[in-house]
Amino acid sequence: MPMCYNSKFVLFDITANQYVRASSIPDKHGLNFGHIVLLQTCWSTDPSVTINCEEVLNRGPWAGHRLEITTIDCIDKDAKDVSEEVVNKVVGVFDQDDYTPFKWHCQSYPHILRPPPI
Numbered sequence: 001m002p003m004c005y006n007s008k009f010v011l012f013d014i015t016a017n018q019y020v021r022a023s024s025i026p027d028k029h030g031l032n033f034g035h036i037v038l039l040q041t042c043w044s045t046d047p048s049v050t051i052n053c054e055e056v057l058n059r060g061p062w063a064g065h066r067l068e069i070t071t072i073d074c075i076d077k078d079a080k081d082v083s084e085e086v087v088n089k090v091v092g093v094f095d096q097d098d099y100t101p102f103k104w105h106c107q108s109y110p111h112i113l114r115p116p117p118i
Helices: 033-041 083-094 101-108
Strands: 009-013 018-021 067-071
Touching: 009 033, 018 083, 033 067, 033 083
Parallel strands: none
Antiparallel strands: 009 018, 009 067
């Protein structure tokens, strides 16, 4: 079992005192903490710098914040669980046919990773 799917692990935003539980990440599209970090921390002053989806992704709410992967028992007991909100956002982005993590990676870095032949 990969670390990210162990139910005790959380992605903790130290700055905002919020966390996302690993157990809340569905086994869909190969999503993991990395996708959450990417979409929660991306930032641009140019609104056109985003992917084509319904979510506004150029102003990540965790941009510039201190993050860590830790266990649920190691975080502040007053920390807010934002798992449902954040995971729904991430799943919503990757539910679109053109943006599964594999396809997204291939579109962004075609010279590095090519899709397997059919």
